[in-house]
Amino acid sequence: MQNSINEKRKKFWDLHKDGCFILPNPWDVGSAKILEQLGFKALATTSSGYAWSCGKADGRLTREETLEHLRYMVQATNLPINADFENGFSDTNNGVIESVRLAIETGVAGISIEDSTGSREKPLLNIPDAIDRIRAARIAIDQSGTNTMLIGRAENFFVGVPDLEDTIHRLKAYSDAGADCLYAPGIKTREQIAAVVAAISPKPVNVLIGWDSDLTVTELADLGVRRISVGGALARTAWDSFIKAASALAEAGNFDAFNNLVPGDNLNNRFK
Template identity: 35%
Template sequence: MERTQSIQKAIDFEKLHSNFFILPNAWDAASAKIFEQCGFKALGTTSAGIAASYGYADRSMPFDTMLDAVRNIVHAVDIPVTVDIEDGYGEKPEDVAEVVKKVIAAGAVGINLEDSTMDPQKPLQDISIQQKKIDAIRELGKRLGIPVFINARTDPYWIKLETPFNKLAETIKRAHAYQEAGADCIFVPGIKTFTDIRTLRQEINGPINVLAAPGLPSAHELEALGIQRISTGSGPYRAVFSFLQSIGQEMLERGIFEPMSTSKITYDDLLRL
């Protein structure tokens, strides 16, 4: 029954990309449950949020620690969960496939795989290496007999280089290559302008995922453009901690407790989560 449910969740998640939807990113069981109660049909994880909640910087958290968080999130909700695995925790395709195998065994239906690196001299991974990773994940799904939704993240808009380059052209080139390798969706964080998003939509077949950020066109505009998915990244996590910072300052500087004590979620609500 569990395997049947996992396959059905994977199918349901893939079907969501036939239309437009918003995918919030959770960092623990409670945030996942809140998003489910809001009515979202699926959710993702935020690697930055999970890392920070465990006391790590983004992309420095041990894989086993991330996997524990993923299990907690998956078990807290009934909706599909896709997992941000950063760069796959390795360069060898077989190592990345092993990581994905464990993530899927934890109950996830898909992954984000990014092509940026931690090397300032080479901020983007070679396209051929990224293709091999995607192909290895696709083959893993076939062996397991469970669909694994691959959201291929490409980061030309995300990285900073001293030498200007055509971010849109590089994004499109990488998107085509990743689709050829078997990616189900192309994720382009950092793209914001209406014209660039429209061109991206015109040049790429298949689902496109963009990241919610200041300056991004509205959800209605993106839906009209034909974008399938908006994810939130670490935005909700940062918003929660911004609020935590503000109520802490109110308590210390003004002796005011109302912002905390008048929250919509009561103690009983928290227990029911």
């Protein structure tokens, strides 16, 4: 039986109360269904993974394309969905309120808002402007009367500004502005993660593991991390295999990459 939107949102909040859970990032309905079958308790969209599947670079999707994708993903699985909603798809606070309201209407259980600008010259919003963006998202959620979770993201390490002090300052400000969960993609070391968790406590912290890392789920849990996402890493895994197989066809003329693949019947049975 399909869970209602309210049930999904409640389950999502319950996952954040204690312990540590993995929040993997499917990029389409098929990958979402497989992850649900594997026993994961919640999923998060990935702007990069979906953009690549559309033949676009990350950050090039429109608000309308993203909302359509969110609706599709929410309807495809019985699990709560956290929306990678980039920076809110507007340059104004009122526009962010409208965008978040539309995202809530898709049925997502959580919405992440980041402070990146997309500009190489100035990759991060000024802190007051970033705070206003979180406040605008908070207003939209409160006006909706739903228990949709708001995640505030400090993109410092992700956009080439690896300043831990500024990252923590931003996360604390976003927490004060109404974010329910905090996220600094790109922090990697145990020391960085522990510092962020200590600064944000008791609110939950999301950590991204999307590149080489010797950390385990148990170690991240011991550091106080509440949830772990992988961003576009699963999508990159699929693309890596596809590119290598296609390159072998084009360059070497062999089919070795097709050896030992998951059988088609296996996939058909998974998608019945």
